[in-house]
Amino acid sequence: MEDQFIKAAALIGDPTRASIMWTLLDGRAFTATELAISANTSPQNISMHLGKLLEANLLCVEKQGRHKYYRFSNKEVAYVVESMANLIPKPEISSKNKPENYPPVKYCRTCYDHLAGKIGVALTDSLLEQKIIIEKNNTFEISSEGKKWFSDFGINIEEAQKQKRIFLKPCLDWSERRNHIAGSIGTLLLNKMLNEDWIRRTANSRAIVITGKGEKEFLKYFKIVV
Amino acid sequence: MEDQFIKAAALIGDPTRASIMWTLLDGRAFTATELAISANTSPQNISMHLGKLLEANLLCVEKQGRHKYYRFSNKEVAYVVESMANLIPKPEISSKNKPENYPPVKYCRTCYDHLAGKIGVALTDSLLEQKIIIEKNNTFEISSEGKKWFSDFGINIEEAQKQKRIFLKPCLDWSERRNHIAGSIGTLLLNKMLNEDWIRRTANSRAIVITGKGEKEFLKYFKIVV
DNA sequence: TTCATAGTTAAGTATAGAATGAAGTATTCC
DNA sequence: GGAATACTTCATTCTATACTTAACTATGAA
Secondary structure (H helix, E strand, O other), X not given: OHHHHHHHHHHHHOHHHHHHHHHHOOOOOEEHHHHHHHHOOOHHHHHHHHHHHHHOOOEEEEEEOOEEEEEEOOHHHHHHHHHHHOOOOOOXXXXXXXXXXXXXXXXXXXXXXXXXXXXXXXXXXXXXXXXXXXXXXXXXXXXXHHHHHHHHHOOOHHHXXXXXXXXXXXXXXXXXXXXXXEHHHHHHXXXXXXXXXXXXXXXXXXXXXXXXXXXXXXXXHHOOOO | OHHHHHHHHHHHHOHHHHHHHHHHOOOOOEEHHHHHXXXXXXXXXXXXXXXXXXXXXXXXXXXXXXXXEEEEOOHHHHHHHHHHHOOOOOOOOOOOOOHHHOOHHHOOEEEOOEEEHHHHHHHHHHHHHOOOEEEEOOEEEEOHHHHHHHHXXXXXXXXXXXXXXXOXXXXXXXXXXXXXXXXHHHHHHHHHHHHOOOEEEOOOXXXXXXXXXXXXXXXXXHOOOO
């Protein structure tokens, strides 16, 4: 048991492979070349490392033409990477270090498969404020008014509740260190916003950008000034 | 940000340091010598590695005479190690591989600071069965009868609820892959059982043993045949 | 068909950093 | 006091494995 644990740790512990995992935390699949670029190494080298991660079942791969798309093979792997990201000490935000000095990734990013960062926290605050969700013993619950709200918003709560994965759970975000909504509801909200073009993913980064439409909608639905 | 993540990953990724973390997952503090023995290496080497883990704030240390006791410096670190342990593939349990063939650690162990393994899962099942706790959207809640039960059992719910840390949360155990109760209630139950000598910790292992008294009490309170 | 791109495989090298050996400081116990 | 134990520091050695160079297959486009 212990030796298997050590193997898993060593696998993620190599700098190049850690860089791969960091990139994949985004939740999207990346090609070998993209991963080589973001890890700043050669294609041969990344190929070797991806081989090891595949072998250990930490990643899975999908072939599309001459491209190969790599992603985490399951949630458990993402949890490891997220929990490691959570170890990173929060940077001191003094009046000198204005938000503008930080990369946008800090303010609007996805956390594996849900919305995290400042926007995720603000969104959660707004849902709490509007009593759409309520906090109870460090978990979130959807209120009865909340159920109506989600349905109006275009998200089928009953459907989501049927899914196996945790329905509505808090996720301690490593950049904000505040709970925000993860779970299937988090995923549904994220997808809804992507589909409706409130937000767009950026290439090669876990950051997302808010569109003009998104700005208006965030204000309207969540009273969030972007 | 990424480089800090990579450093953290590399820190845990070294085999000797991973072994240290594995041992500390127990939740207890260990001396440098104990860690050297369990990691099967020299005192000098363990000292070097402990220095690095301290430097990175993954561990903290408490001096007691000529001994130095090392432990995780916070919950976040334990979460990383637990989530990594969770990656270990569950061994196939066929009729040939009888439970007896597995080391006791699998059946009765602590999970950082609460009761895990078969006994932890059985305990949780019993609490659910007796409607002391109820499952709701993948989280646990204490019923009103449950509050009385805990008070009779000698655990002050109101006091526990005041504590900052998560009060009652499920923990996916890596050996059983079943939810069981973690959080402050988990800790209180564990401590109660240790104090009342239902169970005892074993040296140099995360396993715990059940005492004769414990056997009777587990049967009486939880209908668990040990 | 030819060229370009995406990715892999294999053999050889280089180096980071883990382990070792020797020598030191504290602390406890007799 | 002296011996034993717990732990650390530093200089040196060693080695696992990440990375490189080179040659390969496979897909797609011109």
